Amino acid sequence: MTTDARDSIGRWLARNSWVGPLVALLVLYAVFSALVPESFPTAGNARTMIRQTTVVGIAALGMTMVVILGGIDLSVGSIVAFTTVAIAWLLQAGVAPIWAALGGVIAATLCGLFNGALITGLRVMPFIVTLGAMGIIRGAAKGLAGEQKIDAPLSWLNELIAELPAGSRWQILPPGVWLLVVLALVVGGVLRYTRFGRHIFAIGSNEQTARLCGVKVTRVKTLVYTLSAALAGLAGLMQFSRLTVGDPTVAIGLELDVIAAVVIGGATLSGGEGSVVGSLIGAMLMTEIKTGGTHLGLSNWVQEIITGVIIIVAVALDRLRHRPGQK
Amino acid sequence: MSAPRLRIDRVSKRFGPTVALDGVCLEVAAGEVHAVVGENGAGKSTLMKVLSGALTPDEGAVHLDGSPFCPAHPHDARRLGVAMVYQELSLAPHLTVAENILLGVEPSRRGFLRLGEMRRAATAALAQLQRTEIPLDARAGNLPVALQQLVEIARSLAQADTRVLILDEPTSSLAEDDVRRLFEVIAALKARGLSILYISHVLEEVQAIADRFTVLRDGRTVGTGEVRGTPSSDIVRLMAGRQMDELFPRSPHAAGDPMLELDGVAGAVKPASASLTLRRGEVLGIGGLVGAGRTELLRAIFGLDPIRRGTVRVGAFSGWATPDRRLAQGVGLLSEDRKAEGLALSLSLADNVTLSQMRGMGPGPLVLPSRQRAAAVRWMQRLRVRYRDTRQAVRELSGGNQQKVALARLLHHDVDVFLLDEPTRGIDVGSKADIYALIDELARAGKAILIVSSYLPELLGVCDRVAVMHRGRLGAARPVADLTEHSVLMEAIGQA
Numbered sequence: 001m002t003t004d005a006r007d008s009i010g011r012w013l014a015r016n017s018w019v020g021p022l023v024a025l026l027v028l029y030a031v032f033s034a035l036v037p038e039s040f041p042t043a044g045n046a047r048t049m050i051r052q053t054t055v056v057g058i059a060a061l062g063m064t065m066v067v068i069l070g071g072i073d074l075s076v077g078s079i080v081a082f083t084t085v086a087i088a089w090l091l092q093a094g095v096a097p098i099w100a101a102l103g104g105v106i107a108a109t110l111c112g113l114f115n116g117a118l119i120t121g122l123r124v125m126p127f128i129v130t131l132g133a134m135g136i137i138r139g140a141a142k143g144l145a146g147e148q149k150i151d152a153p154l155s156w157l158n159e160l161i162a163e164l165p166a167g168s169r170w171q172i173l174p175p176g177v178w179l180l181v182v183l184a185l186v187v188g189g190v191l192r193y194t195r196f197g198r199h200i201f202a203i204g205s206n207e208q209t210a211r212l213c214g215v216k217v218t219r220v221k222t223l224v225y226t227l228s229a230a231l232a233g234l235a236g237l238m239q240f241s242r243l244t245v246g247d248p249t250v251a252i253g254l255e256l257d258v259i260a261a262v263v264i265g266g267a268t269l270s271g272g273e274g275s276v277v278g279s280l281i282g283a284m285l286m287t288e289i290k291t292g293g294t295h296l297g298l299s300n301w302v303q304e305i306i307t308g309v310i311i312i313v314a315v316a317l318d319r320l321r322h323r324p325g326q327k
Numbered sequence: 328m329s330a331p332r333l334r335i336d337r338v339s340k341r342f343g344p345t346v347a348l349d350g351v352c353l354e355v356a357a358g359e360v361h362a363v364v365g366e367n368g369a370g371k372s373t374l375m376k377v378l379s380g381a382l383t384p385d386e387g388a389v390h391l392d393g394s395p396f397c398p399a400h401p402h403d404a405r406r407l408g409v410a411m412v413y414q415e416l417s418l419a420p421h422l423t424v425a426e427n428i429l430l431g432v433e434p435s436r437r438g439f440l441r442l443g444e445m446r447r448a449a450t451a452a453l454a455q456l457q458r459t460e461i462p463l464d465a466r467a468g469n470l471p472v473a474l475q476q477l478v479e480i481a482r483s484l485a486q487a488d489t490r491v492l493i494l495d496e497p498t499s500s501l502a503e504d505d506v507r508r509l510f511e512v513i514a515a516l517k518a519r520g521l522s523i524l525y526i527s528h529v530l531e532e533v534q535a536i537a538d539r540f541t542v543l544r545d546g547r548t549v550g551t552g553e554v555r556g557t558p559s560s561d562i563v564r565l566m567a568g569r570q571m572d573e574l575f576p577r578s579p580h581a582a583g584d585p586m587l588e589l590d591g592v593a594g595a596v597k598p599a600s601a602s603l604t605l606r607r608g609e610v611l612g613i614g615g616l617v618g619a620g621r622t623e624l625l626r627a628i629f630g631l632d633p634i635r636r637g638t639v640r641v642g643a644f645s646g647w648a649t650p651d652r653r654l655a656q657g658v659g660l661l662s663e664d665r666k667a668e669g670l671a672l673s674l675s676l677a678d679n680v681t682l683s684q685m686r687g688m689g690p691g692p693l694v695l696p697s698r699q700r701a702a703a704v705r706w707m708q709r710l711r712v713r714y715r716d717t718r719q720a721v722r723e724l725s726g727g728n729q730q731k732v733a734l735a736r737l738l739h740h741d742v743d744v745f746l747l748d749e750p751t752r753g754i755d756v757g758s759k760a761d762i763y764a765l766i767d768e769l770a771r772a773g774k775a776i777l778i779v780s781s782y783l784p785e786l787l788g789v790c791d792r793v794a795v796m797h798r799g800r801l802g803a804a805r806p807v808a809d810l811t812e813h814s815v816l817m818e819a820i821g822q823a
Contacts, residue, residue: 194693
């Protein structure tokens with residue numbers, strides 16, 4: 001291979017930071033398939049893994065925007081819990097499922113508007129604001145639920161990410177997963193093909209430059225935190241679908257899984273970099289390790305250690321990619 | 328005459344093809360205040376970096392009290408007795424005055440601080456400055472800048488047997504009273520036998536405090552002598568004295584309608600008052616010293632800083648406006664700080680060029696990367712930027728090419744009023760020439776250009792008229808034919 005060709009491949013890799021995680025995803029798939037050939041490489045298992053990634057995946061779409069912006073959103077797990085409670089509460093009060101779901105997502109969106117307004121209005125670091133919001137929203141969820149799970153009548157909401165019944169196999173994947181796919185295309189498209197998206201990258205890369213170029217920084221930031229919470233609300237809807245109850249103690253620490261997915265996918269916490277594809281691959285990778293570990297009969301603690309190692313290794317490899325002096 | 332305290336002998340330093348220091352010689356005696364003067368870019372800061380250990384010279388030698396002095400890094404230089412107080416203060420704002428003075432050399436026993444000893448040592452250091460009234464327990468960040476500076480000087484005295492103290496533009500952020508007090512401190516240190524290198528381009532100060540002076544120009548020592556008996560105009564001639572080169576294309580510009588009118592504009596702190604009229608097809612320069620308020624004026628016009636008084640009129644619009652409104656009115660700003668503000672270094676060329684203007688980049692509200700790249704390619708060719716791919720990060724380009732990318736953004740936005748802040752700072756001569764040619768071409772095409780520059784040949788070479796700012800006040804703009812480097816410099820230091 002000529003030096004030129006090698007250089008241009010190197011540059012292509014540097015621009016597309018999701019390639020590394022994708023390779024890891026495929027290699028691990030091959031390894032688990034070789035180790036547990038009877039149960040791991042089946043279509044059923046693949047569908048299960050995809051269904052299990054939906055909650056983290058949808059939340060990761062919002063977090064990808066936040067991280068590219070150079071921010072962080074720690075309130076995602078609490079918003080998911082609050083949404084499940086809100087939906088169950090509305091269903092129990094006799095509201096139709098569609099309106100209950102919408103109500104839950106709108107409540108989540110308002111949480112994000114609150115985050116964004118505080119971050120831009122008070123000029124407090126996003127870490128602090130969303131750390132506070134994490135506690136406030138978790139507390140509100142517990143208050144609304146009276147510190148216990150809220151039972152809700154069963155409805156079609158509970159089938160969003162369930163295994164498809166025999167008659168609907170033509171859909172290939174349950175509707176919740178299709179929602180993730182559509183949302184991923186929309187968020188990916190917005191980031192790449194709209195002014196708003198380019199402005200998110202610009203603010204994350206250099207906020208002063210963005211201001212110099214007339215970008216409405218406050219508006220973009222507020223909108224990004226609002227969208228992140230709206231997507232967390234949709235993730236909450238998926239969580240509710242799986243639980244069938246409103247649980248104020250669900251999804252504790254979920255925000256860290258979401259951040260891990262985004263970071264494994266090639267985003268940097270200092271902002272200006274990241275991609276939807278990468279984040280989804282990151283989320284898939286984490287599910288894959290958990291599932292593969294279970295199939296292998298590894299204990300939970302071993303899986304947790306492996307996931308932790310993967311996060312550090314992924315980011316360390318990413319640093320190599322950004323080695324100073326590399327052309 | 329005994330051996331000098333500090334002797335700099337034919338020191339040279341190159342950065343790639345740029346010669347920053349070219350055989351500089353300088354001698355300072357014990358107990359002498361020696362002023363180092365020169366225009367921006369004359370090599371003052373490079374020389375000071377060599378002395379403070381931040382840079383190693385390529386050639387030449389430095390001797391301190393007769394023995395070779397070649398520090399490996401700034402801490403090494405301090406240990407050997409040469410301490411520098413930087414323009415940007417480097418105190419830890421959350422620590423107290425005493426903790427700052429003894430940072431890194433805290434008296435301790437088995438890891439426990441000896442608080443009494445600490446106070447004694449800090450007080451002793453302040454006593455050398457005759458400023459023991461500075462409270463030892465105050466948080467450094469809460470002190471006024473003038474006192475922070477003294478704490479920093481005290482620190483350099485407390486931490487080593489300091490024999491040479493370098494003060495880099497020490498008065499740039501001080502009020503007049505504080506300057507007088509600083510001079511008392513300098514006199515006290517001088518009486519104790521310390522040698523002081525005083526870097527400044529404010530000649531009044533040099534005459535008030537220094538015993539001898541050395542003038543640097545283009546990295547060379549062009550003159551040295553006793554301050555007493557040397558008229559300041561002689562020093563100015565040594566600083567400037569250079570022929571205008573062939574860099575500047577001169578074609579007649581026809582000034583048209585007013586595009587930008589300022590009337591008594593005052594910012595939050597600076598400028599104090601600025602009025603001017605910039606016309607279509609005109610290049611208007613603003614000269615003055617660093618810190619006079621020129622950058623602040625451009626930022627206030629562009630809406631990055633607030634305006635306290637006065638009016639800004641752009642065409643038919645009057646009043647303050649935010650940067651996005653200014654851009655919509657056809658006003659663009661080139662930042663003096665390319666890295667921190669002017670460019671998003673980690674983003675691609677294409678993103679940087681099109682950041683402020685993405686209309687017409689795709690169907691409806693969409694922005695297609697392919698069109699962003701096509702637009703970027705057009706401007707990169709037009710400005711002769713050396714690049715590999717419009718998708719590459721701007722960080723990878725050289726300074727001159729980065730500056731062209733920043734300019735390309737204004738061209739792509741098709742602004743009519745260009746506010747250029749130090750447009751050629753820190754870039755190579757070839758890129759400078761390209762940018763001068765571009766400015767000339769823009770003026771002929773009917774654009775209005777306002778340039779802030781600290782480089783006098785550039786101001787006089789490129790502009791049609793020049794106004795000078797001194798301590799926040801902007802003087803009247805005059806045709807360059809009526810000006811010389813000498814007259815601009817005299818006005819800049821307030822001796823017009």
